[in-house]
Amino acid sequence: MATIESIQNAYIDYVLTEGSQPKSVYIFAKQNEMTEAEFYQFFGSFEAVEQAIWAGFANKTIAEIKTQEVWAEYSAREKALSFFYGFFELLKSSRSFAIYTINKQPKGFTTPRVFEPLKDIYEGFADEILKEGIESTELTDRKFFSKRYKDALWIQFVFVLNFWVNDNSAGFEKTDEAIEKGVNVTFDLFQRSPIDNLFEYGKFLVKNSRN
Template identity: 40%
Template sequence: MENTDFNAGQPGDTRKRIVQAFVEHVLQTGRPPASVFKFAQDLGISEEEFYRYFTSFQGVKSDVWDQIFDETFAMMHAQEVYQSYSAKEKLLSFYYTWVEVLKKHRSYLLALYEGHPNLHKITPQEVRSFREKFKEFAKGLIQEGKAEGEIVDRKYISDKYDDALWLKTLFLFQFWLKDTSVSFEKTDVAIEKTVTLAFDLIGRTALDSFVDLAKFLYQSK
């Protein structure tokens, strides 16, 4: 944090400074700061000022996740070819870009989340905004997929597709945390596999044809 500017008066700057200092602290010590009081003091702001921007450290963490999503989203859309992708390819592209962005923050994320055996350790609050943004993105994809016939509309179930994709995202995050292969090649393979599986499941399958046939037989009795 060599460029911490104590005279910066703008609210946006303080917010940014808090997030930066938090990340720095985690990187340096391997854990979150002990208290908001200590953290604010070290940063040269009052505890009160901290609370003007965030209610707790969870909020700060959430902000980091937010940035990760925004960066991923921007990078992904910066690729010209993105617009011509099918829904499935868009999702693949999202994950590949995402792990690329995650890589930049790997030490920070490892310090916070490594060794936690289950996904729920990433508490909902921390990733809420990330999740909301992702689900919105996923919903868009699903709509697009349905329009293109890539995804089959199934009553009740298809409303839950975005939730399923979110769980998959958490899974991939965990996988990536544990991945030790050269340049995270295994994560790449995991992404290909899980996305294919997901789209195999939500695309037209034998089961749909079966239900269709059963319906027909029932109706024409």
């Protein structure tokens, strides 16, 4: 009997062996001893299968890192780093599939459809840890800009994903370095900086200036 996992595994095996999607759901189902109806019970298309696989990477990473005993004590920065390290560690075992799907996406500034569910999950996680960071005053609550923090983290994620695809270092050590430097720089921008002090001083001068 077909399951979500069995369909995903069969799909991954097919595209990595053939280098392309099956020509039809009928052919794919027949090769894997299931009916079309069984396939459509779980997925509406091959694209939906790919979306679910990527979303699964994110969900599994979040579930695993939240079981860590020290999770509750982590800062927002440490939680973000934990997600990045966990996600790319998990992705190592599916590198061929990841590269296959990434390489066939159209180039551009919009999020490819295959990553849309993953992005929703990631941004939900980012929202959660960023709100915690602002409430604890670890991060600066800036008018208008705070709402864009999660966008900056998504851009950082996409950058690291593309970096990882092209990383030829042993154990992908350079990707680990890119994560550490990139996430830390991003969170440095979220924290209070000399620019904030200058802005506050400017507001003070305007408010207290004499005509």
